[in-house]
Structures are given as C-alpha cells and as structure tokens.
Amino acid sequence: MLTLRDLRKTYDGRPVLDGFGLTVRPGEVVGLIGHNGAGKTTAVEIATGLTRADSGSVRVCGIDALARPREARALLGVAPQELALYPGLTVREHLRLFAGLAGLGRAAAVRAVRRTAAELLLTDVLDRRCGVLSGGQRRRAQAAAALVGGPPVLLLDEPTAGADPQTRAALLAAVRARAAEGAAVLYTTHYLPELVDLDATLAVARAGRVVARGSRAELTAALPGEIQLTLDPALPRPDLPAPLAARTRPLGADRLRIATRNPPADLAALLAAGCAPTAVDVRRPDLDTLYASLAAATPREARDAA
Numbered sequence: 001m002l003t004l005r006d007l008r009k010t011y012d013g014r015p016v017l018d019g020f021g022l023t024v025r026p027g028e029v030v031g032l033i034g035h036n037g038a039g040k041t042t043a044v045e046i047a048t049g050l051t052r053a054d055s056g057s058v059r060v061c062g063i064d065a066l067a068r069p070r071e072a073r074a075l076l077g078v079a080p081q082e083l084a085l086y087p088g089l090t091v092r093e094h095l096r097l098f099a100g101l102a103g104l105g106r107a108a109a110v111r112a113v114r115r116t117a118a119e120l121l122l123t124d125v126l127d128r129r130c131g132v133l134s135g136g137q138r139r140r141a142q143a144a145a146a147l148v149g150g151p152p153v154l155l156l157d158e159p160t161a162g163a164d165p166q167t168r169a170a171l172l173a174a175v176r177a178r179a180a181e182g183a184a185v186l187y188t189t190h191y192l193p194e195l196v197d198l199d200a201t202l203a204v205a206r207a208g209r210v211v212a213r214g215s216r217a218e219l220t221a222a223l224p225g226e227i228q229l230t231l232d233p234a235l236p237r238p239d240l241p242a243p244l245a246a247r248t249r250p251l252g253a254d255r256l257r258i259a260t261r262n263p264p265a266d267l268a269a270l271l272a273a274g275c276a277p278t279a280v281d282v283r284r285p286d287l288d289t290l291y292a293s294l295a296a297a298t299p300r301e302a303r304d305a306a
C-alpha cells in the first residue's frame, strides 16, 4: 500500500505540488494522468526519496518514507521517466543487482531474473550490455529492474514512452501480473488506452493536486456523452432549439457535435426541429472525454507549468 498525503513542493517560489494526495491499495493499478507539468513526476520522485517534499507525508506499506527512507525504498520497484541504467552492466547483471537490493537470495534471484526477462522479452539480450541496447530494449530493461525483486509497491513513470506495440503489450501484461499477485502499482501515462488494458482506477492530477479519483466508470458516469451528426450539405442548416444550440459545436464543414446527458431525448428534439442528418453517431463518455473535462490544463495552468 502506498499513501501520499498533502504533499507540497515549491520550485523557485512556484508551487508544483499543492496538497497532492493519493492512496494505492494492494492489487490495484492506479493510472495517474494529467497535463504536462501537473506534478506527476515530482510526486513519484518524492515517493521514491529522490526529491524532498516541503511538507506532507509518504507511507510505503505503513512505513514513514520521509523518516525511514532506506526501509521504504527497499519495498519499492521504480521505473523513472528518464532512463537510468548502468551502461557497462549486462542486462543480467543489472537485474541480479536489483534482485539482490530487494533482498532475494541467489537461487530466488536467478529464478526472478529468468521470469522477468521472459515477461519483458529480454531473454535473448540478457548478456548484452545495457549501453548497446535499443531504445525499446532499454525501456523493457528498466521496467524489468523495477519488477525483478517482486516489490509490494511499483512506481512506473511513463514506462511505455517511445515503446513499440510489442514492448507495450509485454509491459502491460507484466504489470497486470504483478498487480494480480498483490502489488500496489502507481502507473503514469499520457496514453489513455493503456489504462483500459490495465483495468486501472484513475487519479487525475491537475496543477499540483489530485482533482478526481475513482474507477473509470465512476468518473465517466458524471460526464456528458456526445451526439455527432452529419448533415446533407445541399440542405439548409436546421434551426436548433436554444437549449440544444447552446450545447452544439461544429465538427468540420458538415458535421455537428452536441454534448448530451440524454441522447434519446436530444435526438427526438433534433428530429422534431426538422433536422434530417445523413448519419448519427452517439458516443458515450470515454477516457478522452474524461481527460478533456478534468485533466486538460487551462491556458493559465499550461503557462504556469511551462
């Protein structure tokens, strides 16, 4: 279990974390999403002990990580956003090192290296030096180093950045397996479909705090869906009733999008108003809708985070 509570951090007088709080339970994958500069990496760095918070608390499996950082660190598997591998070590040496740091004995470490290498498609490059691996192989090696010790808490910061589909699929499968075995996983990404694959719950970070937390179903249920209409360009534009017009936006030359919480009622109102679309597409709120309404930075937030 990982608990971050009321984290505050200021860089150059600018608040970067402003009461950031989040709990990840055993067996849960939490997808941490949010605009560039929202503070996701800073929160992860504080959890790993790499960066000091100005205030707030971090508990890893009940251990106060700010007071007892070494004990807490031993319970964490971390894949930082910036690749951090020892270029002179082979992948096998690297994984053995991390298995040893996690406290695995020799035989257990050999088994763990074999398993993790197979999961992350590294078996064929185990004896290659990390410095000569391809970008995707490095990503997998970095994730493997986080996973190899079987830690109860995993912090994975954009682990699939730049990864090809095969690397991505392998990594997601490995993360799912570790969560199924009971690990608490904090997973940062800008690639929202991954969170469906991981069956992750969501934490939406914005301007230094978590502004929404829950399952995908819980968070999207509160949002409007959308009706998309394609109109016949030969016909005059329909005159929509005022409540519908207020929720209508153009989508290219001959298409309209209408935000809706009640698609059947709105469609009936559109037809009654004489609207005769050539195609109708009803969209339920999805992760993109969620991101756009909760996570996307306002122009001011984007400026502040730059």
Ligand SMILES: Nc1ncnc2c1ncn2[C@@H]1O[C@H](COP(=O)(O)OP(=O)(O)OP(=O)(O)O)[C@@H](O)[C@H]1O
Pocket (backbone or CB within 6 Å): 011, 012, 016, 034, 035, 036, 037, 038, 039, 040, 041, 042, 043, 304, 305, 306
């Ligand atoms: N060492 C530092 N010194 C000064 N400012 C920093 C430092 N580290 C981060 N920041 C600033 O803190 C803010 C939050 O950065 P952080 O990397 O935590 O965001 P993020 O949500 O992970 O963004 P991204 O999605 O781009 O990875 C940004 O404005 C960044 O410029």
